[in-house]
Amino acid sequence: MKNILVTGGAGFIGSHTIIELLKEGFNVFVIDSFANSNPGTINSIKALCLKEFPKIDLKLRVFKGDLRNLQFIKDTFDAIYKEGLKFDGVIHFAGLKSIKESIDFPIKYWDSNVKSTINLLKIMDEYNCHKIIFSSSASIYKYANNTLIKENSELKPLTPYSTTKSVIENLLRNLYESDSTYWSILNLRYFNPIGSHHSGRIGELISNKPSNIFPSILKVAIGEMKTLKIFGNDWDTIDGTGVRDYIHITDLARSHVAALTMSLNIDKQFLNLNIGTGIGTSVLQLVKTFSKVNKIDIPYKIKNRRPGDIGTCVACNSLALSLMDWQPTKNIEDMCKDGWKWMKYRKENIHGYY
Numbered sequence: 115m116k117n118i119l120v121t122g123g124a125g126f127i128g129s130h131t132i133i134e135l136l137k138e139g140f141n142v143f144v145i146d147s148f149a150n151s152n153p154g155t156i157n158s159i160k161a162l163c164l165k166e167f168p169k170i171d172l173k174l175r176v177f178k179g180d181l182r183n184l185q186f187i188k189d190t191f192d193a194i195y196k197e198g199l200k201f202d203g204v205i206h207f208a209g210l211k212s213i214k215e216s217i218d219f220p221i222k223y224w225d226s227n228v229k230s231t232i233n234l235l236k237i238m239d240e241y242n243c244h245k246i247i248f249s250s251s252a253s254i255y256k257y258a259n260n261t262l263i264k265e266n267s268e269l270k271p272l273t274p275y276s277t278t279k280s281v282i283e284n285l286l287r288n289l290y291e292s293d294s295t296y297w298s299i300l301n302l303r304y305f306n307p308i309g310s311h312h313s314g315r316i317g318e319l320i321s322n323k324p325s326n327i328f329p330s331i332l333k334v335a336i337g338e339m340k341t342l343k344i345f346g347n348d349w350d351t352i353d354g355t356g357v358r359d360y361i362h363i364t365d366l367a368r369s370h371v372a373a374l375t376m377s378l379n380i381d382k383q384f385l386n387l388n389i390g391t392g393i394g395t396s397v398l399q400l401v402k403t404f405s406k407v408n409k410i411d412i413p414y415k416i417k418n419r420r421p422g423d424i425g426t427c428v429a430c431n432s433l434a435l436s437l438m439d440w441q442p443t444k445n446i447e448d449m450c451k452d453g454w455k456w457m458k459y460r461k462e463n464i465h466g467y468y
């Protein structure tokens with residue numbers, strides 16, 4: 115069976131992906147500093163898998179540490195190799211993701227995202243592991259004004275966060291183009307992952323002042339925020355509010371299994387793939403769907419547009435659909451129902467997981 119290293123595996127996308135990997139029989143090794151996640155998530159993953167698949171042979175190990183520490187990564191690879199094992203591939207989620215925080219603390223973002231990735235790649239190369247799936251972001255694209263965004267659409271990262279993603283993609287391209295060795299590199303450019311595992315037992319850790327729309331809706335629904343602020347109702351969209359491509363977290367997680375399967379079968383490749391549904395949903399449509407399926411009123415106020423915001427951002431996902439054995443299966447109603455299950459669960463189980 116293949117051994118996969120998952121960096122940032124205790125985070126929102128990592129934890130959901132690990133469940134899908136374990137279900138498919140991969141052995142999973144996690145590196146996480148738990149800077150932005152809770153170690154209890156690992157227990158939840160184990161409990162969830164054992165409950166849903168009682169016969170599963172669960173192979174999940176965790177190494178707590180920070181990718182900014184080169185020696186720690188080397189020690190981890192060393193420990194595995196001394197056991198006669200090797201990593202067949204790496205899914206690299208670890209990093210910081212707050213756009214606002216990145217504007218306030220750019221060095222922290224270059225350090226955590228870029229330096230960590232350089233460290234990881236150095237050690238992967240040293241240990242002859244040359245397959246990586248990298249968490250990139252739709253935020254690197256230039257605003258496309260009501261056209262579906264393709265992988266070859268113009269890039270224009272506007273914030274330190276998105277600049278780090280774009281710089282890492284460039285670094286990975288340089289590696290691929292170097293003749294020294296064969297690298298298989300897949301940059302998955304995520305659109306807007308929301309929702310949670312259908313059990314509601316794992317999900318996104320939401321900050322006190324979320325700036326994204328879905329965590330903000332959840333905060334209002336649970337009573338921790340009074341009203342939802344909607345920024346702008348004068349965009350050129352169906353109802354004037356911003357339109358985004360929301361994708362259920364489990365569909366996003368499954369795209370990593372598909373990408374990994376493809377990567378394990380191809381020696382040398384470099385691909386950028388949009389991971390979205392190709393369907394746009396406005397903020398008001400999202401709010402109304404959430405209210406309808408969960409029977410909760412979400413009071414909102416319309417505010418002015420925020421600087422840097424854009425009207426529409428929707429993926430053309432046809433490249434991912436054509437190359438991988440994958441397609442999104444869940445709709446906005448599923449995302450709203452599952453996200454709310456997780457929020458209620460966390461509120462009721464504030465000190466524990468599962």
Ligand SMILES: NC(=O)c1ccc[n+]([C@@H]2O[C@H](COP(=O)([O-])OP(=O)(O)OC[C@H]3O[C@@H](n4cnc5c(N)ncnc54)[C@H](O)[C@@H]3O)[C@@H](O)[C@H]2O)c1
Nearest residue numbers: 122125126127147148149150151180181208209211249251
């Ligand atoms: N969630 C999104 O909307 C979104 C969209 C596009 C791209 N991404 C990217 O996907 C990746 C995963 O996102 P997420 O939503 O799961 O984020 P998350 O914050 O929930 O998870 C990231 C995980 O990485 C860990 N981590 C951070 N820095 C680390 C370091 N230096 N060493 C070891 N562990 C470290 C954190 O503790 C956390 O468990 C990130 O790279 C993010 O930029 C996320």
